[in-house]
Amino acid sequence: MVFELINANPVVYEKKERRARSAPSDYSDEYAAEPIDQQEVFDHVRDIKDPEHPYSLEELKVITEDAIEVDDMQSYVRVTFTPTVEHCSMATIIGLCLRVKLLRSLPSRYKVDIRVAPGSHASEASVNKQLNDKERVAAALENPNLVDMVDECLAPSYG
Amino acid sequence: MELYEGGCELKLLETLEGHSDRVWSLAWNPVTAAAGTPLVFASCSGDKTVRIWENTPSHSASWTCKAVLEDTHTRTVRSCAWSPSGKLLATASFDATTAIWENVGGDYECVSTLEGHENEVKSVSWNASGTLLATCGRDKSVWIWELQPGNEFECVSVLQGHTQDVKMVQWHPSTDVLFSCSYDNTIKVWAGDDDDWQCVQTLGEPNSGHSSTVWALSFNASGDKMVTCSDDLTLKIWETDNIQMHSGDGYAPWRHLCTLTGYHDRSIFSVHWSSEGIIASGAADDAIRFFVENRDGLVDGPTYKLLLKKEKAHDMDINSIQWSSGEKRLLASASDDGTIKIWELASLCMENGH
Numbered sequence: 001m002v003f004e005l006i007n008a009n010p011v012v013y014e015k016k017e018r019r020a021r022s023a024p025s026d027y028s029d030e031y032a033a034e035p036i037d038q039q040e041v042f043d044h045v046r047d048i049k050d051p052e053h054p055y056s057l058e059e060l061k062v063i064t065e066d067a068i069e070v071d072d073m074q075s076y077v078r079v080t081f082t083p084t085v086e087h088c089s090m091a092t093i094i095g096l097c098l099r100v101k102l103l104r105s106l107p108s109r110y111k112v113d114i115r116v117a118p119g120s121h122a123s124e125a126s127v128n129k130q131l132n133d134k135e136r137v138a139a140a141l142e143n144p145n146l147v148d149m150v151d152e153c154l155a156p157s158y159g
Numbered sequence: 160m161e162l163y164e165g166g167c168e169l170k171l172l173e174t175l176e177g178h179s180d181r182v183w184s185l186a187w188n189p190v191t192a193a194a195g196t197p198l199v200f201a202s203c204s205g206d207k208t209v210r211i212w213e214n215t216p217s218h219s220a221s222w223t224c225k226a227v228l229e230d231t232h233t234r235t236v237r238s239c240a241w242s243p244s245g246k247l248l249a250t251a252s253f254d255a256t257t258a259i260w261e262n263v264g265g266d267y268e269c270v271s272t273l274e275g276h277e278n279e280v281k282s283v284s285w286n287a288s289g290t291l292l293a294t295c296g297r298d299k300s301v302w303i304w305e306l307q308p309g310n311e312f313e314c315v316s317v318l319q320g321h322t323q324d325v326k327m328v329q330w331h332p333s334t335d336v337l338f339s340c341s342y343d344n345t346i347k348v349w350a351g352d353d354d355d356w357q358c359v360q361t362l363g364e365p366n367s368g369h370s371s372t373v374w375a376l377s378f379n380a381s382g383d384k385m386v387t388c389s390d391d392l393t394l395k396i397w398e399t400d401n402i403q404m405h406s407g408d409g410y411a412p413w414r415h416l417c418t419l420t421g422y423h424d425r426s427i428f429s430v431h432w433s434s435e436g437i438i439a440s441g442a443a444d445d446a447i448r449f450f451v452e453n454r455d456g457l458v459d460g461p462t463y464k465l466l467l468k469k470e471k472a473h474d475m476d477i478n479s480i481q482w483s484s485g486e487k488r489l490l491a492s493a494s495d496d497g498t499i500k501i502w503e504l505a506s507l508c509m510e511n512g513h
Contacts, residue, residue: 108474109475129371133390136324139278
């Protein structure tokens with residue numbers, strides 16, 4: 001059975017340069033955990049592969065550094081992503097990938113909200129509601145087929 | 160209400176570990192602790208097991224895990240409920256089944272498995288007499304089962320009506336009226352008998368209802384009020400006419416009484432009304448909050464105020480909070496952090512004679 005790609009010709013963007021993290025100054029406590037910031041969260045998710053194409057979410061501009069809001073003091077992150085097309089049925093998969101990667105990468109104290117960029121999707125409210133329903137996400141992640149798909153998308157992002 | 164005059168505090172009595180995944184729900188055995196008999200509760204988890212915990216008052220008030228109910232459910236166990244006699248435990252699972260367990264001399268045996276839901280079962284509830292069981296799930300339906308001889312169950316009704324995932328079902332404490340709450344933002348009331356059940360009321364946004372998923376509901380002791388909690392960050396109090404409810408028809412309409420807004424920052428997953436009238440809530444911001452009726456001031460009708468907020472009660476989301484059925488102001492909370500905590504709501508000043 002051949003599936004039609006939802007977006008057969010995505011626009012591919014250049015990747016943002018990767019800035020080296022500056023080494024901590026000599027006089028700071030080398031054992032203190034550095035606060036998690038926007039760049040660090042972006043680094044966790046930028047290389048996640050799009051479910052349909054051999055490009056990363058960064059290359060497709062599905063996710064940008066600016067679209068990540070972090071408040072380390074409050075242990076809060078909000079990620080806003082932009083699906084490549086308005087009625088992308090892959091939106092929930094991408095959202096799930098983001099959620100799983102952050103679940104595995106951030107300390108357990110973190111509260112994470114995921115949403116599609118306002119105006120970027122035909123079923124925006126419905127997609128957002130699903131992505132932020134913890135019980136629905138938990139049940140979805142017990143589906144082996146879905147987990148395989150998610151793991152495949154996440155594989156390039158662990159480098 | 161001397162407790163509130165002197166102020167109160169929430170004391171952590173014990174933290175129970177054992178589950179290897181998030182704890183979704185817990186339920187106290189309703190057969191209350193008579194002198195010397197232990198308090199018991201069940202907890203269920205993403206680790207696919209159910210644990211039975213017991214506290215022997217004569218010993219050092221410490222809780223032990225008396226049994227692990229495993230190798231039955233093949234996916235997350237989401238919810239559990241004891242029958243009113245305390246002899247049977249129903250467990251609802253994402254594996255689409257509901258298992259019935261019987262305590263046979265300290266060992267728990269699975270005596271029945273209820274199948275029928277198309278996918279994840281999310282909640283299970285017994286009616287006051289223990290003759291009926293209700294379940295609900297992601298397939299948007301609510302099922303009513305009747306207990307037959309030999310611990311068998313017969314499905315007497317499959318109720319359609321919700322347009323989305325049904326999160327919780329709860330029987331009214333004194334009449335056979337069933338309540339359900341859903342991802343479709345509504346609460347539905349179901350009444351009937353034998354195999355003829357209907358939705359007699361829907362509490363939605365037009366009735367001052369919630370604007371997002373309703374996660375749980377709980378009745379006060381007299382059954383004329385209920386509190387619901389939601390992803391919309393509010394608690395809502397509803398009331399009905401008790402006299403009309405207990406008259407022949409057995410059903411009276413519910414109306415919105417008040418909304419508690421501005422107290423919660425994240426989704427409220429659980430709410431429970433104690434026999435004394437204290438409402439406890441457990442939320443995704445890791446905090447436990449207590450609300451009581453506000454007797455001060457000149458307002459039309461009852462309002463509610465925050466009695467106490469316990470921040471960082473757990474390290475992660477609180478999924479369930481339940482008052483014990485015993486006398487002391489004891490309660491238990493279950494969390495994504497895999498632990499269960501036992502608390503006592505104590506007054507700060509010493510009460511005379513205690």
